[in-house]
Amino acid sequence: MAETPEATSREGAMRQAPAARGRMVEWLGVVALVLCAAGLFVASNDFSRYYHSDESKKAGFTADFVQDFKHPLLLLQATRLVNARVQAEDLQAVTRLGRSVSAMAAAGLVLLMYLLARPRLGVAAGFAVAAGVALSPIILIHAHYFKEDLLLTFFCYLSLLALARFLAEPTQHLALLLGLATGLAFSSHYKSLLLGVVYLLALLLVAPRPARAYVRLGLDAAAAAAVVFLIVNYPILWDPAGFLKGFLFEGEHALSGHGLSIRPLEHLFSFHLVNSLIPGMTLPLALAAVAASLWAAVNFDKLDRLERVLLLFIAVAYFVVELSPTKPFPDFQRYVIPAVPGLIYFFVKLLSRLAAAASAHKQLLLGLGALTLLGYPGYVSLNLLYDLNRDTREAVAAFVEQHPGNYVFESYTRDAWATVHDISGLAADAPGHEPDFYVASSFMYGRYFAGLNMQDQVPEVYDKAGRYARLFSGFHCVEIRPRFRSFAFSNPVLRIVDLRRPTGRASMCEVRFHGGAMD
Secondary structure: OOOOHHHHHHHHHHHHHHHHHHHHHHHHHHHHHHHHHHHHHHOOOOOOHHHOHHHHHHHHHHHHOOOOOOOOOHHHHHHHHHHHHHOOOOHHHHHHHHHHHHHHHHHHHHHHHHHHHHHHHOHHHHHHHHHHHHHOHHHHHHOOOOOOHHHHHHHHHHHHHHHHHHHHOOOHHHHHHHHHHHHHHHHHOHHHHHHHHHHHHHHHHOOOOOHHHHHHHHHHHHHHHHHHHHHHOHHHHHOHHHHHHHHHHHHHHHHHOEOEOOOOHHHOOOHHHHHHHHHHHOHHHHHHHHHHHHHHHHOHHHOOHHHHHHHHHHHHHHHHHHHOOOOOOOOHHHHHHHHHHHHHHHHHHHHHHHHHOOOHHHHHHHHHHHHHHHHHHHHHHHHHHHHOOOOHHHHHHHHHHHOOOOEEEEOOOOOOOEOOOHHHHHHHHOOOOOOOEEEEEHHHHHHHHHHOOOOOOOHHHHHHHHHHHHHHHHEEEEEEEEOOOOEOOEOOOEEEEEEEEEOOOOOOOEEEEEOOOOO
16 A cells, blocks of 8 residues: 555654754754863963963053054954953953953864864764864963964864865855955964965865866955955055064064074974974874874875865975974974864874774774873863963962062063073162072073074074073072973973072072962
């Protein structure tokens, strides 16, 4: 007996119901993950803006509607829009707003990585990629700074998604979307210019059509990007000289170095691997992710279009910053943030591939391995997050209260800009006000000690390293170390040198640890 239309309709609805419920559960899970990530990114983000001078400067720019154009203005403009609504009461509050904008960009990146991974790897692997990005120490901690790195990374990945779609289907609509995303990326940081290299390589190595097929629409995309850039950075129109000065300053920085000149061949192109990716992702995940990306490169032709674009971006993002001698202390780690989400993606892709071809027993082992590799970064991230508001500089403030005297504070110890050069000149400039204590930060002296082991540095590097060495060995000092570790702009090792107590011999600092176990 033939089925009635009503029966057929009911049967179809019954089949669709589980799928609809599954999609609802999936998206509820995605929303929960993104909200949890956003909560982590804004937690503990009220530490002093003086911990890094750039944040205080950006807060002033935001409040006073001025800028020096050393970076494009998207982060400042977004913070100004938020501040127009909330009316922050002081520069510390403005700084926290800027940090919150960075946190929202990081939360958007978590969502974007799920949207990128889910169609290719499945729901579970998509969650693994997104969670891995959210819990990666280098991303979680940098989401807490009023800096451009997470905004840059979000719009770079949005541009890559738009590029892959445009290469597959070069239409006017997709060209404008590509231009919009690229313009926002260019407005976030000058480092986004590396996207131009990626676009060129993608036309040669990824595009399914000859490069000339994209020229006309590509020009439309470029025009759209230029319009978006000018809309965001409109002060350029009445201060082109200021823009050119800021842009050239950053370009000269990239070419010449930042205090130290760290050359790629001396480190065999592994400086950022050793000093940025491994501390920022943790050793097991960083090495596994790099190995997975090398595996993907070997199988380049088997990757889909977006994955090939993503792999090109990782390579360019890593090797451009490795080629530049600019690796400024502190926190050169943030220069490789754009490569990190892609590295995590290929790590999860390789795990998924191995799991699909493995027996049930081996799948369990792979799952445990994945939890270990993703769980350890989470452990590191939570410890670093806990310490953001328990900075070693708080211990220095307590020391000053307990030991009155005339203090000289250098950069990255508090709101001061002294250097080790200043000590000898203070007494001559202000007789009777000789300093009693000099407070030094590892974010300053560490760069010069590192320079002793590098070739062809400017004389100032060796001079300052010698001054610090004589200072630390010639006087009694107290060294304050973080409970967990120094990271990014947080928790430097601080040395309080008592200039009234020369030792007359080589000595070691008295070491004190700041903070206790996690609550």
